Amino acid sequence: MAGWSCLVTGAGGFLGQRIIRLLVEERELQEIRALDKAFRPELQEEFSKLQSQSKLTLLEGDILDEQFMKRACQGTSAVIHAASVIDVFNAIPRETIMDVNVKGTQILLEACAQASVPIFIYTSTIEVAGPNSYREVIRDASEDQPLESTWSAPYPHSKKLAEEAVLAANGWALRNGGILSTCALRPMYIYGEGSPFLRGFVDQALRNHGTLPHNSKLSVVNPVYVGNAAWAHVLALRALRDPERAASVGGQFYYIADDTPPQSYDQLNYALGREWGFHLDARRGLPVLLQYWLGFLLEMVSLLLRPVCRYRPPFNRHTVTLLNSVFTFSYKKAQRDLGYKPLFSWEQAQQNTAAWIGALVKRHREAGRAKAR
Numbered sequence: 001m002a003g004w005s006c007l008v009t010g011a012g013g014f015l016g017q018r019i020i021r022l023l024v025e026e027r028e029l030q031e032i033r034a035l036d037k038a039f040r041p042e043l044q045e046e047f048s049k050l051q052s053q054s055k056l057t058l059l060e061g062d063i064l065d066e067q068f069m070k071r072a073c074q075g076t077s078a079v080i081h082a083a084s085v086i087d088v089f090n091a092i093p094r095e096t097i098m099d100v101n102v103k104g105t106q107i108l109l110e111a112c113a114q115a116s117v118p119i120f121i122y123t124s125t126i127e128v129a130g131p132n133s134y135r136e137v138i139r140d141a142s143e144d145q146p147l148e149s150t151w152s153a154p155y156p157h158s159k160k161l162a163e164e165a166v167l168a169a170n171g172w173a174l175r176n177g178g179i180l181s182t183c184a185l186r187p188m189y190i191y192g193e194g195s196p197f198l199r200g201f202v203d204q205a206l207r208n209h210g211t212l213p214h215n216s217k218l219s220v221v222n223p224v225y226v227g228n229a230a231w232a233h234v235l236a237l238r239a240l241r242d243p244e245r246a247a248s249v250g251g252q253f254y255y256i257a258d259d260t261p262p263q264s265y266d267q268l269n270y271a272l273g274r275e276w277g278f279h280l281d282a283r284r285g286l287p288v289l290l291q292y293w294l295g296f297l298l299e300m301v302s303l304l305l306r307p308v309c310r311y312r313p314p315f316n317r318h319t320v321t322l323l324n325s326v327f328t329f330s331y332k333k334a335q336r337d338l339g340y341k342p343l344f345s346w347e348q349a350q351q352n353t354a355a356w357i358g359a360l361v362k363r364h365r366e367a368g369r370a371k372a373r
């Protein structure tokens with residue numbers, strides 16, 4: 001398949017950008033279409049510098065726009081679908097999340113069938129597998145274990161439905177008589193330079209004399225560095241383009257982790273930020289059981305207030321569970337089928353991320369000094 005092209009949705013996002021940066025290095029890739037709702041001017045400039053290596057086209061638009069998606073898919077050989085609305089804290093209306101994550105994925109699958117795009121890779125999430133209870137310990141789990149999120153919270157629910165739709169589309173007949181091959185990648189929590197979650201924690205700590213929140217002491221997770229999560233997408237693409245491997249990869253899902261040591265979310269933030277004087281909040285938090293039932297109470301308050309106003313609780317049962325569970329996964333299946341091996345070690349990932357946090361701290365201090373003048 002010499003001279004092929006790839007469409008990446010969500011290409012302006014945290015992960016999508018890294019996928020684009022790796023794709024430009026792929027030999028034989030003639031065109032990359034980077035699609036997002038909007039691209040920041042700095043990113044546009046950065047992408048324009050990549051243009052010399054392969055043709056990179058930016059497409060700004062909504063994945064819910066069927067005509068736009070049909071045009072975006074026309075003449076492309078593969079799709080990496082990373083666009084999504086991520087919302088753990090119920091900040092975004094449920095309908096928006098369901099629309100973008102589920103309907104958007106269905107529109108894209110249909111557009112691929114119409115335009116005879118033979119490869120579709122979906123960026124799913126570990127959250128489609130759970131955790132469902134903070135009391136259940138899941139360590140080093142693999143794809144053979146039947147794990148499925150039972151939460152009706154819009155983010156995990158929508159990602160689960162979208163993943164199901166993608167895997168069910170494996171084997172679809174394409175308009176040109178070809179066959180669609182699909183697979184889904186389920187990255188762990190992703191960290192690294194540009195992470196919107198990490199930026200939130202850093203901003204919070206900067207406002208709070210360097211104190212990082214310490215509300216997920218009990219969690220044990222194995223997060224993945226963004227460069228490694230992006231690399232897994234490139235390898236999935238190579239596997240589905242390889243006629244010998246496509247049959248075994250098509251219709252499969254893969255957990256994507258790396259060699260980041262299992263730790264709590266709090267410990268991860270501390271490991272990444274301690275160089276800049278950040279420390280964890282030393283205060284004792286509420287017992288998890290109490291947090292859980294308080295979360296339930298707050299959900300009820302939000303429900304009762306719905307006819308009058310929109311109240312967004314600071315936490316709920318789902319977030320308490322996410323932040324307090326032992327939930328770690330192995331990447332052996334991705335290693336076996338996709339040849340996945342992390343590109344970055346934990347030390348490199350930590351160094352890169354800490355350097356980015358350092359730049360945020362510096363910018364914050366400079367802004368403070370300018371204000372004081």
Ligand SMILES: NC(=O)c1ccc[n+]([C@@H]2O[C@H](COP(=O)([O-])OP(=O)(O)OC[C@H]3O[C@@H](n4cnc5c(N)ncnc54)[C@H](O)[C@@H]3O)[C@@H](O)[C@H]2O)c1
Nearest residue numbers: 010012013014015036037062063082083084123125189190
């Ligand atoms: N960040 C994590 O920890 C994590 C973990 C596991 C899986 N994922 C998955 O990885 C993918 C990328 O996540 P991310 O962390 O880069 O998030 P992100 O928010 O940085 O990127 C998502 C991108 O999708 C775009 N988008 C949203 N709605 C759109 C629409 N209607 N039309 C076009 N573009 C739209 C956004 O503009 C954004 O640039 C998502 O599918 C997410 O579910 C993320």
